[in-house]
């Protein structure tokens with residue numbers, strides 16, 4: 001039975017009502033995270049119309065007559081099939097999960113084409129060699145913090161698959177961070193959240209992932225935590241120092257993150273308030289929310305290490321509160337990804 005329409009329908013109901021769903025983040029390394037994929041997860045991704053449209057627009061513009069390498073093709077070979085439909089000459093599709101071999105083959109068979117073979121290689125891309133160089137690097141191994149599924153290290157390595165002047169789809173991706181007021185939810189949302197396997201208890205100094213995090217909670221202009229322009233070189237270990245000025249009086253209890261994918265200049269996907277497959281990581285820093293006045297400053301020192309299959313992150317936060325007449329500090333380190 002094809003369950004894709006049912007999955008898409010249920011997802012649309014959550015999106016239409018902006019139901020706030022919360023899960024505690026698992027700290028999985030890239031191998032364990034990839035192993036945790038299910039057919040349902042691929043179906044949810046395929047029902048994300050914002051993401052699908054942006055990628056399809058760019059694939060249709062770029063791949064005709066070109067050789068494509070699709071890193072992380074997933075259990076439905078979703079974007080490899082888009083490339084075939086758009087007239088690519090060949091797609092070399094790499095997927096970590098061999099357990100989806102049958103589903104990948106069945107999906108590819110739905111778009112049979114004499115002109116564009118889709119060749120599938122099983123394993124982590126850093127362990128794979130291709131028989132020829134490609135003109136396009138396609139991937140969507142981008143996490144809720146864009147780098148937490150390994151995209152920075154994976155693309156850096158995958159450049160060895162490419163001819164000079166190759167095109168990257170997406171062109172870039174990044175993550176933004178922002179101080180937030182406490183997350184409050186209606187009872188009806190909490191009940192739905194429990195029904196879909198979420199948690200209603202948000203623990204301080206633990207990462208959570210929140211679907212439909214309200215953008216009205218953002219207390220300042222978000223700051224750029226990381227940005228990878230794939231055609232350029234970039235470091236895998238770096239520090240960022242950000243300063244946020246509160247744009248109104250209110251309460252602050254933590255940080256929220258959102259990712260952005262620049263598929264190309266005209267097609268940008270963001271998890272800031274849009275109905276997309278990516279929830280927002282939420283880190284509650286202060287058990288008791290801190291009262292702030294407009295203009296109060298939060299400083300955030302960020303450390304990012306993407307050199308291994310276990311991306312890791314650290315934040316040190318200092319918040320000067322005028323109403324409380326004190327500076328509140330908190331720090332947290334975490335690693336990996338996983339919902």
Ligand SMILES: C[S@@+](CC[C@H](N)C(=O)[O-])C[C@H]1O[C@@H](n2cnc3c(N)ncnc32)[C@H](O)[C@@H]1O
Nearest residue numbers: 034045072073074078095096124125140141154
């Ligand atoms: C977010 S899903 C995207 C699937 C598909 N491309 C799509 O857009 O629907 C990421 C997929 O990439 C795979 N993956 C992630 N990193 C990989 C890597 N470095 N090498 C091979 N597969 C990878 C995961 O197992 C997963 O199936």
